[in-house]
Amino acid sequence: MKRFAFIALLLSSCFIATAFSQQTITLGFTVSRTGALNVDSVEQYRGFELWRDQVNAAGGIKAGGKNYKVQFASYDDESNSKRVQQLYTRLILEDKADFLFSPYSSSLTATAAVVTEQNEKIMLTTGAAEEKTYKLGNQCLYQMFAPATQYLTVAIDALKAKDPKATVAFVYEDASFSVAVVTPAKAYAQQQGFNVVFSEAYAPNTTDFGAIIDKVIGSKATVLLGGGHYADGSTLARQLYGHKVPLKMITLLVAPDSPQWAELGDAAVGVIVPSQWEPQSTFKAQYGPSGADFGKAYTAKYNTPPSYESAGGYASGLILQRAIEQAGGIDTAKVAAALNATDVTTFYGRTKFSTQPSEHGLQVGHAIFLAQWQKDKSGKPVKQVIWPLAGKSADLVYPIH
Amino acid sequence: MILRRPLLWLILLLAALFAWLPLHGNNVSLREDLILVALAIILTSNLNLMIGYTGYVNFGHIVFYGLGGYVGVYLMTVRGWHLVPSAVTAGFAVSLMALLFGLGILRLRGAYFALATIGVLVAVQSFVSNFEPWGRSTGMYVSFESYAPLGGPRHALWTTYFLIVAVMALSLILSLGIKASKFGLGLFAIREDEDAAIVLGVNATIYKAIIYSVSAFLPAVAGTLMFFKNGTIDPSIAFEFMLSLEGIVMLMLGGQGTVAGSALGGGLYERLRSYLLTSPRLSEFHLVIAGALLLLVIRLAPGGLIGWLYRLVPRSREVIE
């Protein structure tokens, strides 16, 4: 009886001890659970979620002698910026979020940034590659994605190595992100000596690409670069295939990175996507899990391999965790200082933020991959890394057919 | 005399409450909720001038709000104008445009007019999506420097909020003023029987064009203010067809043709949508619930909430108009 009482005392003192050092940290963000951005945004969310579950299972973030359990506060932004400010204000003031993640997409992030900035809350942005937002004088934004300029210039480098005489067509979504990608890419292609024979932007909700495809055929282009997000990119690829457009290379933004892309069947094969991260990438992680471990845990939880949006989501959590640990607590100024000083390689690659006042928070460490959908031995479409050559898992298939 | 109308004082009281409540205790979260309520009231009460007073269903009402936003944001970011002159200029510019459109499409009646307004909305959206100076589909960003003349973003958002509340009060007072005027009587005559009204000497063409143009002014001003606050503007958020339809829903909910009804419907609907969206259990079904509610209202209380109140307390008609 006495021993029992002793154990009970010991146990309860343990609880009291943990109650003192155990704290929670709230991270706020919106997810596009409905609307046009739904596929990409939910993949990003799963990255956040996996990170949270792993951190909490390991006892929380340990900083300054305390354990911080991570909890989320999130709402559906309906892929529409109308309510983003209302929701982020709510996250900051009512849900008392300590730190924020961005919504998915450059334009929603720009709207959210107006609110986070005036509340001086740190927001790690993922799925928001466009540079403009970071050049408006924001102080509390930290970009996890490599900036938009890189996406297609990398593809042009790969093309130059293979076929410097190719004729190029740009067909892209008329939205902030894709315009920010294509504008510098077009100039770069011309500078590299390519003949850009056709260039047209289509409205974000386009489903019938028949007219554009007829024009691409008429222009005699051999290479098509462009796309936008999932819905339009998958539609475009399917119709290019259906119309048997004689293209040697197709590079589309964002859409082909999703595992769902394989559902397009034969239309999926050969398409290249500029990617922030691929499961095959073999970075030596100085911090956090290896790429293989991340991929395994993700696949086990969601029954689908991670896309780069998922990796970006997970990495955002990781970078924030590291900054909190180094700051020894959740004080915003100290965490900001730690983020400013961040220069680390994780499974996701290198992460370093610009500290120039004119472009504060812009990602300067991370670089873009190219991945191509190829048939494996059993004829199933799989994604292979083809660029940079140093990290490739397969050779570029050129021309596609 | 409008000053003798009790509703005028209720409107001023409402505006004062809107201004005071969030300021009291610096409740920014409440402010963000109320600004959307105020916007809903602005859109609904101006829409009421067309639908409720004149009997013309405008499906594309949101085009005024969006165009106003574009003109204003353009003046501020590209031309470097101050917020208030930009908003007022946007109001006049859009009103003028509405007058021109109105003289064309107001020859149509009933459903044909309603369809033409959809056509105007889609055509304008498509034009703006291709218009280079306004950034095509990408739209425009408000740079942080634009907030500087108003004392930085934090201060600027409060200023914007008070301005929106003022526009809300003006919208309601405008509705009340028109209702009390001879001009308003002419509109009601058009609503009841346009041909008879013409016989009685109402110049229907001019009346309709003027009210169409007037109903554009304050939504356009609100557009500038809201998109300035939003930080970005692009065609898909500026000309959202859904928002246009929701405006009609709000009006019906409150009671078309009445000043108080448009405010009540706008306010309630917006709060309901917000609540459903942020409620963890119901957020999946917010559209279903809003739809079912609408169906019930038009079936059980076709006069809206105000119509129901009139039936319940007939004397309320004299105060709540």
Add this chain to the structure above:
Amino acid sequence: MSGIFASMIDGLLIGSVYGLAAMGLSLIWGVMDVINLTHGAMIALGMFGMYLLFNATAINAYLLLAPMIAGGLILGVIIYWLAVNWVVDRPILMSLLSTFAVNMMVIGIGTAIWSTSPYNVDFSVPGITVGEYTFTGNHMFAALSAVLIALLLEMFLRRTRTGKAIRAVADNRDAAELMGISSTRVLMVAFAIGIALAVASGALVSTLFPFTILSGAGYQLKSFVVTVLAGLGKPFGALVAGVLLGLLEGAVSPFIAISWIPLIEFGLFVLVLIVFPRGIFSRATA
């Protein structure tokens, strides 16, 4: 073959699907003076219906049109009693709102089930290649099916007793009632056919392009344009107007960026409304 011909043939093919989509709207509007705002949602349901049926049976998607149309008729009857019957003689705003309410509910339920991600009916018929241009078999079959359904409807309206009753009610409901035609039953049948047409056109579209639960809205807008070009209550005229609209898209698209096309289409729509408020094809202005 030159680009403009290819582009116009594509326009012709897709135009007949626009036409079919508009026929339902036109029929309902003409017969009962109700602008059916559930139209887009019904087109979307047609897309998802086809997706589910095709995945369950895996037979030729165009054979599945028959059960889809049957399902559409049933759906039409349900919606008629839920939201339309009691607004038929009320001001137009009431019918707009009650159908819009149903639209919101359908879209809401659809979003809860399928979210707003794109879906895809993985069925393709080999196409015909002329020079460097290929016309997909799906486009040709869809156009053919649309024309066939339109012809069947026209025959139904002209040859059968119910069809004649629908036309009589459309012409003059009071007179039809005096002749002993039960207008409620006729209106219900007309509404159900209108919904079935929307469902069928959605099913056809789903074999051409990926779709989401929100995809119907764009076709609803196009249906408005087509209906007005054709004049109300002229289902077959709607098919012709749809084809013309497709041809117009095909003819202008080689010369301008396609993002300008909605401006041309809807600008034209407003102009036609103002100049010929009763439709291009009708001479009588009663």
